[in-house]
Amino acid sequence: MTAAAETWLVLGGSSAIARAFARVAAQDGADVLLAGRDRDDLEKSAADIAIRSGRRAAVVDFDATDFKSHAALIEQAKREAGAGTLGIFIAFGTMPSQAEIDADATLAFRTIESNYTGAVSILQHAAPVLEAQGRGAVIALGSVAGDRGRLKNYVYGSAKAGLGAYLQGLRARLFRSGVTVTTVKPGFVDTAMTFGLPGMFLVASPDAVARACLAAARRGREEVYVPFFWRGIMTVIRNIPERIFKRLSI
Amino acid sequence: MTAWKDMELTGWGRASAAKTRACRPERQPEVAAALAETGAEGIIAHGAGRAYGDAALNSGGRAMLTTRLDRLLSFDASTGEVVAEPGVCFRDLIDAFVARGFMPPASPGTAFATVGGAVAADVHGKNHDRHGSFGDHVQWFDLLTADGETRRVSAESDPELFAATIGGMGLTGILRAVCFRMLPHASPFVRVRERRIRNLDEFLAAFAEIRDTATFSVGWIDALARGNDAGRGILETAEFAPGEAAQMRPRRARAVPVDLPGFVLNSWTVRSFNEVYFRRVPEGGRERIAPFAEFLYPLDSIHRWNRIYGRKGFYQFQCVVPDDAARAALTTLLSEIAEAGAASFLAVLKTLGREGRGYLSFPMRGHTLALDFPRRAATDALLRRLEAIVLSHGGRVYLAKDALLSPEALRAMYPKLPQFEQVLARVDPNNVFVSDLARRLALKPVRGAA
Numbered sequence: 001m002t003a004a005a006e007t008w009l010v011l012g013g014s015s016a017i018a019r020a021f022a023r024v025a026a027q028d029g030a031d032v033l034l035a036g037r038d039r040d041d042l043e044k045s046a047a048d049i050a051i052r053s054g055r056r057a058a059v060v061d062f063d064a065t066d067f068k069s070h071a072a073l074i075e076q077a078k079r080e081a082g083a084g085t086l087g088i089f090i091a092f093g094t095m096p097s098q099a100e101i102d103a104d105a106t107l108a109f110r111t112i113e114s115n116y117t118g119a120v121s122i123l124q125h126a127a128p129v130l131e132a133q134g135r136g137a138v139i140a141l142g143s144v145a146g147d148r149g150r151l152k153n154y155v156y157g158s159a160k161a162g163l164g165a166y167l168q169g170l171r172a173r174l175f176r177s178g179v180t181v182t183t184v185k186p187g188f189v190d191t192a193m194t195f196g197l198p199g200m201f202l203v204a205s206p207d208a209v210a211r212a213c214l215a216a217a218r219r220g221r222e223e224v225y226v227p228f229f230w231r232g233i234m235t236v237i238r239n240i241p242e243r244i245f246k247r248l249s250i
Numbered sequence: 251m252t253a254w255k256d257m258e259l260t261g262w263g264r265a266s267a268a269k270t271r272a273c274r275p276e277r278q279p280e281v282a283a284a285l286a287e288t289g290a291e292g293i294i295a296h297g298a299g300r301a302y303g304d305a306a307l308n309s310g311g312r313a314m315l316t317t318r319l320d321r322l323l324s325f326d327a328s329t330g331e332v333v334a335e336p337g338v339c340f341r342d343l344i345d346a347f348v349a350r351g352f353m354p355p356a357s358p359g360t361a362f363a364t365v366g367g368a369v370a371a372d373v374h375g376k377n378h379d380r381h382g383s384f385g386d387h388v389q390w391f392d393l394l395t396a397d398g399e400t401r402r403v404s405a406e407s408d409p410e411l412f413a414a415t416i417g418g419m420g421l422t423g424i425l426r427a428v429c430f431r432m433l434p435h436a437s438p439f440v441r442v443r444e445r446r447i448r449n450l451d452e453f454l455a456a457f458a459e460i461r462d463t464a465t466f467s468v469g470w471i472d473a474l475a476r477g478n479d480a481g482r483g484i485l486e487t488a489e490f491a492p493g494e495a496a497q498m499r500p501r502r503a504r505a506v507p508v509d510l511p512g513f514v515l516n517s518w519t520v521r522s523f524n525e526v527y528f529r530r531v532p533e534g535g536r537e538r539i540a541p542f543a544e545f546l547y548p549l550d551s552i553h554r555w556n557r558i559y560g561r562k563g564f565y566q567f568q569c570v571v572p573d574d575a576a577r578a579a580l581t582t583l584l585s586e587i588a589e590a591g592a593a594s595f596l597a598v599l600k601t602l603g604r605e606g607r608g609y610l611s612f613p614m615r616g617h618t619l620a621l622d623f624p625r626r627a628a629t630d631a632l633l634r635r636l637e638a639i640v641l642s643h644g645g646r647v648y649l650a651k652d653a654l655l656s657p658e659a660l661r662a663m664y665p666k667l668p669q670f671e672q673v674l675a676r677v678d679p680n681n682v683f684v685s686d687l688a689r690r691l692a693l694k695p696v697r698g699a700a
Contacts, residue, residue, distance in 0.1 A: 016276060016318070041277045044335075048321035052346045192276050192318075196255035 004031040004055060007081035011035045011062055011122060012092025013042050016191040017141065020210035021089055026053035028214065033080055035062035035073065036092070064092045064118030065110070074125040085133060088126050089213070090119050090140040093159075095193050101155050108155045115159035120166055127170065131177040137217040138174070138181045140167055144225070146185070147234045151249055164223075171222060180220040184213050187230035202227065252284040259296060259313060261303045262556055264563030265625045266653045268307035268686055272296070274315040278335075281314070281394055281426055285682070288312050291697070292684035295424045297364035298339060301371065302566040303653030304686035305419050310697065311684060314424060316366050322346060323427060330432035331389065336366025336425040341550075343432070344543045352432035353542065355387035359598075361547045366425045371650035372417030372611040376466040376488070376546065379603035381433060383613050385416035386606065388430045395423040396682040405607070413666075414673035417608030419649055421674060421683050421693060436490035440466065440545050443487050445535035446528065450481025450580055453599060457485075457617070461601045465489050466545070469599040472524040473621055474517065476588045481580065483599065484531050486545075494539045505553035512560040515624055517591040559624050564594070565653055567633055568612075568620035570602055571645035576617040579643035583619060583636055590632050594622040609670035612648045620651065630654060649687065657692035 008025045010018050013034030022032045026049045034042040034049075039059055046057035058080065062073055077086055093115040101107045119140065130136050145153050146160030164183060171181035188194055188203045204227050212226040225231040240248070252273045260267040271291075273284045285293065291311040298317065299306065306313070320337035330352045332343070340361040343354045357375040358368065367373070372385040381387075390404035393415060405412045415422045447453045453469055460467055464487040471483035549555055556564070571579040580599075598620045602613045623629050633654050637647060646663035647655050661667055671693070681694045688694040 014277065019276075038277065044278070044321050044323055047323050051322040051325045052342075192253065192274070195274050196253040 004029060004084055006030040006085045006087060007033065007077070008087045008089050009033045009035060009060075009077040010089045010091065012064070012090065013045065013059075014038050015091050015193075016206040017186070017189060017209050017213075018089065018091035019045055020206040021091065021139075021213055022049055022057070023052065024207070024210045024214055025087075025089075026050075026055040026057060029055065030087075031056040031058075031080070031084070033058050033060050033077055035060045037061070037063055062092075064122075065113045067118070067121045070122045070125045074122070074129055077126075078129050085136045086126075086129065087136050087217070088123070088130075088138045088140075090122070090138070092118065093141070095153075095156050098152055098154065098156075111155050112159045112162075115156065116162045116166075119163055123166070123170060127174065130174055130179045134178050136179050137220075138167075138170070138179065139213050139217050140181070140183055141213075142167070142183045142185045142223075144185050144187055144230055144234050148237055148245070180217060182213070182217045182221050183223045184209070184216060184226055185223065185230065185234075186226045187233070202229075252280065252287055254287075254312070259299065259307055260563075261305070261307060261653065262300050263302040263565055263622075263625075263651075263653065264556055264559070264561075265565055266304040266307055266563075266686065268304070268309040268313075270308050270311060270313045272313040272315050274318055276318040278319070278426060281319070281424060282398060282400065284312075284314055285394060285396075285424065286398060288682060290680075292682055292694075293424075294683060294685040295336065295366060295370070295420045297337060297367040297370075298362045300358070300360055300363045300367060302651045303649075304690065305371070305650055305652075306367075307686040308684055309686055316364065316424075319426075330434060331429060332432055333427055333429045334365045335427055336364060336369075338365045339363060340365075340368075340547075347432055348435070348438050348542060351434055353435045354384075355381055355431060355433045356384040357546055359547065359549065361543065361550050365428050365430075366420075367650075369416060369425060369428055370418060370420045371648075372606045372608045372613070373650070374602060374606075374613050376468045376600065378613060379461045379467070379601055380465060382604060383606045383611060384430070385608055385611060387433075388416065388428060391415065391428045392426040393423040394426055396678040396680060400426055410669065410673050411677060413607060413609050414670050414677075415608070417606055417611035417649075418670065419610065419687060420685065421688055422677055423683060435542070437492040437494065438542050439491045439494050439539050440488040440542050441491040441494065441537060442540050442545055443535060443537050444531045445485050446531055446533060447481075447483050447485050449479060450577070450584065453481055453483065453485065454577060454580075454617070457601045460485075460487055461603075467600060470527070471584075471597045471599045471619070472528055473584060473587050473597040474521050474524055474591065476585070480584050480588065482528065483597075484528065488540075488545050490542075491539055503551050503553050506555055506557040509557045509561045510559070512562060512624065515559065515594060520594055559594075559622070562625045564625055565623045565629060565633060566620060566651040567623060567636055568618060568648040568651040569636070569640040569645050570612065570614055570616045570618040570648070571640060571643045572614060572616040575643040575645070579639060579645060580617060580619060582639050582643075586632070586635055586639065587621065590628065592623050592626065592629060592632060594624065597621040609666035609673075610649065610664055612646065612650070614646065616645065618648075620648075649691075652687070655691060657690075660691045660693075 049057035143160040145157040293312040319335040323333040368384040374383040466488040
């Protein structure tokens with residue numbers, strides 16, 4: 001099979017959104033590299049994608065907090081993409097409940113490492129490669145939780161907020177080489193992370209989010225909320241004065 | 251730790267509902283982990299929720315939603331052999347394989363049904379005379395059983411467990427993967443022939459004439475017609491049409507947005523619909539070229555069509571009667587139904603070719619009739635009368651549709667039930683896998699009655 005014009009490195013490939021994204025991207029003609037820790041699961045997804053799309057789908061080992069391995073991973077992805085364009089899709093992260101984090105301080109660090117430090121590490125290694133190819137796209141899943149620190153979710157939220165700021169800077173850097181960086185902030189998505197959580201409403205399917213991610217990157221969008229109305233919801237939430245917000249238990 | 255969610259699940263007919271605690275695994279190891287957390291309340295696999303009654307419901311117990319286990323694990327283009335996770339649906343199979351020359355070997359009337367459900371109900375389609383039911387094409391499956399083990403089961407490795415799982419309504423365990431053969435087809439398009447049929451005798455004669463040669467056949471029947479018109483309808487047959495092409499209109503599926511009020515479907519509106527539906531086919535019949543999938547799944551273009559029956563929902567009744575009793579049984583059934591004036595416009599008559607491989611497989615050589623009934627006060631009693639007619643003619647009722655059958659009738663209709671129960675006693679002695687259907691039909695003890 002000839003290499004595709006486009007190869008997506010999908011990091012955190014076992015998550016519902018990443019799975020859906022890899023399917024959508026392959027159906028759109030791209031090859032995909034599914035990167036994550038659960039090789040057995042990723043191989044099942046890779047088989048599925050190859051059967052459905054006829055595109056190449058391969059599995060690479062990836063641990064967000066094994067920072068030393070990231071340089072080699074990006075090297076490998078670059079080789080796999082060959083003469084085609086490498087794109088990076090960042091979907092890894094963990095979301096322990098705030099209560100669990102408050103009971104175990106080390107969990108706070110692990111949450112920051114998996115959601116923020118790991119993403120920064122992988123993107124710092126990827127940036128020169130992307131600059132050199134002079135085209136391509138980065139899509140990273142941020143979160144509406146990063147728009148404002150909340151009682152219920154502030155460690156995770158702060159990691160995502162940090163990631164958002166990092167991506168803004170990276171966007172400016174890569175813009176100069178013709179590479180786009182799209183931050184996607186999903187609202188509530190129907191994934192294993194949210195299944196059974198109370199208070200979910202207007203829940204989006206992983207497939208809808210995946211399609212929105214690809215569409216946003218194709219148009220070179222900078223920051224998008226999915227579904228779109230979350231921009232409005234978050235505008236309201238961001239504008240509540242802090243002296244009131246601190247009293248709210250959301 | 252598995253995430254569990256308290257929710258209400260319903261059958262497709264929405265006359266059956268269950269408050270249940272559900273999990274939704276996305277990776278294979280989570281399936282066994284969730285089972286390990288299940289206690290005496292028991293669990294049942296729940297796929298697309300297309301069983302009409304209470305087959306995939308477990309009131310007060312647990313359910314495992316399999317829709318996220320939806321990956322195609324392997325495909326052999328030389329044999330058509332597919333290995334799929336249980337949540338893969340027929341739409342996935344159509345999208346992935348029709349363009350490559352393969353079709354699902356047997357397909358229910360909706361492409362939203364899952365492979366897991368297809369095994370559990372041993373589903374049949376419009377090609378049953380020629381190709382049998384889904385279970386006929388299953389090579390093996392990986393089944394998580396009550397002891398927490400996953401076994402690869404084939405007709406050779408464990409014939410009893412195999413036969414109890416095909417058509418076993420999920421009561422032997424949870425499917426983790428299914429290997430089955432797709433069938434080669436000659437074209438993604440079919441030539442559909444429609445012709446008017448004036449009454450039941452003409453229908454039976456027409457089926458006798460075409461059932462051994464037609465690739466696909468299905469009859470729509472006007473269940474409100476009486477007297478000389480009783481059994482009138484439209485016979486559709488379809489053959490693959492190599493070299494032909496129809497326009498592949500990407501038809502946008504519409505959804506029924508709300509529950510329609512109960513009075514919308516009354517005998518007058520249904521009668522009018524049936525008249526129009528019958529007359530739309532010209533007296534001399536007609537032909538068209540259609541994409542294969544459009545012919546197979548006519549209702550899939552209307553999402554959530556079950557809402558047209560309103561909030562109370564509906565029952566679907568499907569039975570099969572042996573060929574030699576078909577005329578007598580269908581005459582009596584149709585007259586009972588027409589008398590009650592309760593039928594809807596979705597009445598289907600077709601032939602089935604042979605017995606399935608499962609102990610509780612629905613198919614037998616004969617004629618099958620399926621109808622929807624809006625749930626009203628008199629519906630239960632009507633369905634009991636229909637069951638009695640079916641029973642007295644040596645037929646049986648389809649468990650994937652059923653919500654009302656009695657344990658006694660089940661025993662009389664399914665002669666291999668004792669073998670099925672023997673397997674359950676062996677693989678699930680503590681009744682871990684349970685459903686509302688299983689309790690209703692006394693396949694499993696009622697909770698608390700030890």
